[in-house]
Amino acid sequence: MIDSLLLEFMLIGLLGVGSQLVSWRFRFPAIVLMSVAGLLAGPIFGLINPEEDFGELYKPIISLAVAVILFEGSLNLDFKEVKGLGRPVFRIVTFGAFISWILGSLTAHYIAGLSWAVAFTIGGLFIVTGPTVILPLLRQAKLKPRPAKILKWEGIIVDPIGALLAVFAFEIIVFLTGNNESATSLLLFFAASLFAVFLGWICGRCVGWMFETGYVPEFLKSPTVLSIVIACFTIADEIMHETGLLSVTAMGMTLANMHISSIADMRHFKENISLLLISTIFVMLTASLTVDTLLQIFNVQIIGYVALMLFVVRPISIFLSTIRTDLSNSEKLLVGWIAPRGIVALTVAGYFASVLLGEGYEDASILISLTFALVFTTVVAHGFSIGWLAKKLGLSLEGPPGVLIIGGSAFTTGLAKTLEELKVPVLLTDSSWKKLSRARSRGIKSYHGEILSEQTEYYLNMTPYDYMIAATELDSYNALVCTTFVPEFGRNNTFQLSLSNRKEDDLEELVHTVRGRILFKEGASWEELNARVENGYVFRKTTITNQYTFAHYLEGIDKHSLLLFVKRNTGNVEFFNPETNPKGENGDIIVSLMPPIKEFEKIQEKLRRHHKANNSNI
Structure with a gap:
């Protein structure tokens, strides 16, 4: 075990960025290499354990990193880009997400053996894909514009929705099983969600106004945006847990559609920061797992649950939600297969595992193992198959440079x-x-x-x-x-x-x-x-x-x-x-x-x- 935090930070950075370099050189999915690097450094060889070593700083570091990554992804959500794809994208992030929630919850109850309360909570969380996993895959696989844009928009928009859906499910459970005070907390949840969207919108408008009127010099624009993103996330998240993700998404989309010239320059800075954060956070998360958690993954119920999520739940939700849209069967098949889970699923699952255990739901003890099994399996399966499947379906632009x-x-x-x-x-x-x-x-x-x-x-x-x-x-x-x-x-x-x-x-x-x-x-x-x-x-x-x-x-x-x-x-x-x-x-x-x-x-x-x-x- 490394005793120096400075050495641990150094090792995490080297493993994360090194995984990116190796993946670029040999065209491997970067997230797979980062996960493997974290597992080797953490539970397998016992060199580091970030969650234990960083103590109370661990969760805030992860949360802020996810907020910045999600904001950077939402800066690319210009409504002009989705022109002609509005209907499929809207139906996937609404009807598709709802179908996936219901089917995933039923699978968690009947296959993984979770109680209804835990199943519906975790089922809402597992609708997420997210920019931390989708964007690296899209950089790796040269997809045609239509399926690439659909996957990108779904990943970024559904990311905060999944976290909020898990919170919503939990609040409903507490309401149905608790006392009259729970009704008030449920109303507060909806009010906090609306406030988060408004806060993100107003922050985006204010930043845009300051930039357009010259109130912020060029050399301070990127630091200003980064500071406001952190403030926007923190304020919303302190009011209601997980609404901060919704807030920074709203802020990013607001800025993206104001078409401010300097935003394009800052986007490159944010992309670099986001890439560094993704590289380090994945190593930190996987390195913090325990050997018991890894062994629990091989439980038959967990394996069955993961298999059904990959081969049944995701394809059905996409095919049902895109009925009577202009998506071809090939596009539906590709989008219906590609749904890797990432950082948001791992971090939020850890939060709900502790909360549900505190409420007396003993079956929530397997949530971390279940989540990592789904994350790692989807990242490996989709990371290695996206290029091959796209070529087979005629949706790839892969060819000589x-x-x-x-x-x-x-x-x-x-x-x-x-x-x-x-x-x-x-x-x-x-x-x-x-x-x-x-x-x-x-x-x-x-x-x-x-x-x-x-x-x-x-x-x-x-x-x-x-x-x-x-x-x-x-x-x-x-x-x-x-x-x-x-x-x-x-x-x-x-x-x-x-x-x-x-x-x-x-x-x-x-x-x-x-x-x-x-x-x-x-x-x-x-x-x-x-x-x-x-x-x-x-x-x-x-x-x-x-x-x-x-x-x-x-x-x-x-x-x-x-x-x-x-x-x-x-x-x-x-x-x-x-x-x-x-x-x-x-x-x-x-x-x-x-x-x-x-x-x-x-x-x-x-x-x-x-x-x-x-x-x-x-």
């Missing part, structure tokens, strides 16, 4: 066509219809619109594209585009053309943090590349073999040739740039922009052959 090119020109059109011929997903965008004319005439997929416009994210699905190239004639615009999309694509995958040689631009001092990585090489500017294409330079594809190695290729190319990218035999694309120097291996395809010398040689050779054939016929 794609390239998003900004700026229509002769060069970008040729580059896009070459990528397309190599089966690499590519999209060429420009705000000028005229500049996209070459792409349209050559059948290249294009998008006419301003990439920096807020409306673009609602009409342009960027999921298939892993690389972004800003290749307009304006260096400052390219830098702005790259800076805007670095959080989404990553700095290593965001490129812009080399700065032009026009001295009046004076952009050489532009720091690297506010631009993309230089593509190809220094000096390969927009003017230079397009001049080459206009002068007849061609995009040449060369396959590297054991006989014709990359070294042979470099020796044979013209000194004026420009190396563009390597298409690996795995399907990945690696662009040449001043920072990296990829080398071609057996089976790779090297693409370069070459002078038309070889093309002229081929034409001349054909002419010679044709002339020789004519002479022989005479």
